[in-house]
Amino acid sequence: MxxxxxxxxxxxxxxxxxxxxxxxxxxxxxxxxxxxxxxxxxxxxxxxxxxxGVEDRKVRFGTDKAVFIVTALLIVGFILWGILGTDSLTSVSSTALAWVTANTGWFFILLSTAAVLFMLFIGFTRTGRINLGRDDEEPEYSFFSWLAMLFAAGMGIGLMFYGAFEPMSYFEGGIPGFSHVSEPGQDSMVVYSLVQSAFHWALNPWAIYAVVGVSVAYGAYRRGRAPLISRVFTSLLGHKRVDGPLGKLIDVFAIFATLFGTAASLGVGAMQIGSGITIVGGIGPLGNNALIGIIAVLSVCFVISAVSGVSRGIRYLSNINLTLAFVLAVFVFFVGPTVFLLTLIPSTFSTYISEYLFMTGQSAAWGPDSAEFSNTWTVYYWAWWLSWSPFVGMFIAKISRGRSIRQFVTVVLVVPASVCILWFIVFGGAAMYFSKNGADLSVADGAESMLFALFDQLPLTGVTSVLGMIVIGIFFVTSADSASVVMGTMTQRGRPNPSKWIVIFWGACLAGIAIVMLLVGGDDALAGMQNLVIVSALPFAVIVAVMMVALYRDLRNDPxxxxxxxxxxxxxxxxxxxxxxxxxxxxxxxxxxxxxxxxxxxxxxxxxxxxxxxxxxxxxxxxxxxxxxxxxxxxxxxxxxxxxxxxxxxxxxxxxxxxxxx
Structure with a gap:
């Protein structure tokens, strides 16, 4: 024809x-x-x-004074409240957390599941053929470069912190949903511990990131909109409302979510570096003042990188850091229980797929034990990923220009999720293996020390421990740098390269919030971070839910x-x-x-x-x-x-x- x-x-x-x-x-x-x-x-x-494309538009970049001033005042006020009235903020955050988890935990669970289903729907129906760019536009990066950058996005402080600790927590304490098939410490609990960790780190978080990423990429490179979270809602709200107070409020919430989510990562990174210094240096436990000092030193490093203009150097540093993290994983894999880890790979992936729906339905409906587990782990993770989604989503939007939605969905959901699962198999599997064979590894010693306790079971303990601290430190600097740039972009109407002063300001705010999280947590700093992340993520969770509706409306009317x-x-x-x-x-x-x-x-x-x-x-x-x-x-x-x-x-x-x- x-x-x-x-x-x-x-x-x-x-x-x-x-x-x-x-x-x-x-x-x-x-x-x-x-x-x-x-x-x-x-x-x-x-x-x-x-x-x-957005470059075909006459977009005027510049500081959105309303967004910047409102967000800056609220954040600075929050930091002062945390420093001057720590007890008061602790009480308020605990009360807010109790209300959010009791009344909206179901919403976080449904939203993460809806994100997975939505991405599969737009990826594998007719909309999957739509290009994230002009019809004739070629991908900006080669396929392998794109994969490498997605791999980089999947790595970070969180994997270093939880890689060994989370599976060990389930192995020792059990998982309410799987208590009928396996008890704590049993061999079968090794697989279920890894599967539960994979549930928190694989498909669901990357579906949340993908929703934000595909929405921003489609709007910027297919519809010519500024790369802002608020502009995703143009089809629902119209240009005037998106440019008005409601659109500015959306961008304020996006910045808030990014600040608290990234600050939590910086806080756990400081805790882990502090534990490494304690173990390697042979000194006593470090208090919050020492951790604040670590955050301050690393923040100075970040500020220097931000004002020096050596963005290419930071990029090289990130690549080197990924290589070092890969070296650590390969070292643990080959020097540790290699055969045991190999047997875990098919078991973990297949069980993850078969038990996915069961884990999705694990909530307060199953009783108080499941409610406590869900609120402590699952809801916290979904909130954390929602907080990270503006940052990671805008990053993968930038690198995915020219890809079809089907290719975007397939690769973004599969590649980084698989990397995360393999990471947990290597570090979590090795930790559980040594624990089963009498090694002194216990979650009671703290999440921040688990990685170094694992290194202590292997040769070259001093080298691997120092290398681990270097990797965490570089992740700290590059994460703060990148997140601050994204927040600067959101503050300056989508400007790709925001002003240095605004990047430095948001970097300082990141450090300040990380310090407040440590202060609010007191002796249990991790709990303080969980409280603030979950509470701060709720407004942006609503935004992501409506974002899926806005994107689908755009796709229905796409040329x-x-x-x-x-x-x-x-x-x-x-x-x-x-x-x-x-x-x-x-x-x-x-x-x-x-x-x-x-x-x-x-x-x-x-x-x-x-x-x-x-x-x-x-x-x-x-x-x-x-x-x-x-x-x-x-x-x-x-x-x-x-x-x-x-x-x-x-x-x-x-x-x-x-x-x-x-």
Whole structure:
């Protein structure tokens, strides 16, 4: 079947017109087409728009004073409250935590599950073919570079802190949901401990990140919106509300979530470094004052990196750190119980898949033990991932430009999740193996010391312990640097490279909140972090829930979706007419049609909901062209007739590709 060049109001038909009627029909069709093109923005039918990149827009970057001032005042006030009234903040956070977990724990669980289902739905239905960029746009990074950066996003302080501790906690204390099949300390509890850890670190968190990432990437590279969380809601709220107080409030909550989620990671990193210093140096336990000092020193390192302009050096440092983390994992794998760890790989992955729905349903409904477990572990993790989602989501949005949604969903959900599971198998599996064989590894000694207790069971303890502290320290600096840049971007209307002063300010706020979390927790610093992360994540959890609705609405009206809708309608009507009029012997051709025979007879292609988004205006409100313009529509037939290579779109002649150095 052959389809002639672009037409805005034609349908396949099986009835060839006679010559005279054809001439009149063609004239009327062309007149109608000209009228339609004049009334569409830029003369382009909404189903033919190839997409609009944010660089094609006249986006004005600059500090959003309302967002910055409101957020800054609240954060500085919170830090002062934590320092000057620690007991008061501790009491308030504990009360707030009790209310949130008792009344909204179910919401966190449902939301994380909904994120998984939503990503699978948009990835493996018709919307999966939509490109996160213009129709003709190539991926910005090669596939292997993209995988490497996703791998980097999956690594961090959290895996260093919980890699051995979390499975050991389940191994020693049991898991309420699995108590009917395995008791604490039994061999089978090794697998269930790893499976429960995988549940908290694999598919669900990456689905949450993916929701934010695909929403920001689609809006910025397909719809030409500024890369801000608030701009994702344009289809629901409209431009005025997104630019107004409600949109600014969304960005404020996104910054809040990023601050508290990242600060929790910095806090646990400081705790773990402090434990390493205690063990390697042979000194007594460090108090909160020493941990605050560690945070201060590492924060100074971050500030130096931020003001020095050596962003490339930080990138190299991150790559080196990932290599060092990989070396640690390989060392534990080969020097530790290698065969035992190998047997855990298929068992953990298969059991994770088979028990996934059971773990999803584990909540307070199963009784007080399950309620306590869910609130202490699962709800805390879902809140932490929601807090990290603006940061990680915007990162994976940046590196995923030019990928289809299907490829995005498949790779983002599978690759980093698998890396996290393998990490827990190596560190958690090794820790449980040594514990089963009489080693002195106990969760009672604290989460921060578990990694170093594991290293103590292996050769080169001093070297691996120092190396572990170096890795954690570099993760601290690079995480603070990256998160501060993201918050600067959100504060300066989506500016890709925010001002240094604002990056430094948010970095200082990160350090301040991490210190407050330690103070609020007192002797149990980790509990203080959990309290504040869960409470602060609730507003952004609501935002992520509505974000899925906004993105789906955008995807339903995407040009590629509209073309699919037209194609299905045209073919169905043409085939029915052909069979009725000619039986087996008919062919399809495109001609002008009115009424019920038209492919789009029930579709309003002039609806502002599907046309206004690609309207470009100048400072006076007058319509102005994009980098590519409406000429590519009218010249499409000429380009095809002149032999435009298959797969090359006509607008490639006027639209520059997105380059790596942009």
């Amino acid at each position: 052959s389809t002639p060049p672009h037409s805005t109001d034609r349908e396949p038909s099986t009835t060839p017109p006679d010559d005279r009627a054809a001439q009149g029909s063609t004239a009327r069709s062309r007149s109608r087409q000209i009228i339609d093109e004049l009334t569409y923005p830029h003369g382009i039918h909404p189903a033919l728009v190839p997409g609009v 590629a979706t509209l073309r699919t809708r037209f194609a299905a309608s045209a073919v169905e009507k043409a085939v029915s007419a052909g069979l009725a009029e000619h039986g087996d012997n008919f062919a399809l051709q495109v001609e002008h049609a009115e009424g019920h025979r038209a492919a789009g007879n029930t579709f309003d292609s002039h609806d502002p909901a599907i046309t206004e988004w690609y309207r470009q205006t100048d400072e006076n409100g007058d319509e102005t062209d994009f980098t590519y313009n409406s000429a590519w529509v009218s010249s499409a037939a000429d380009d095809i007739a002149d032999g435009t290579p298959e797969g090359e779109a006509p607008w490639e002649k006027t639209t520059p590709k997105h380059r790596n150095d942009q």
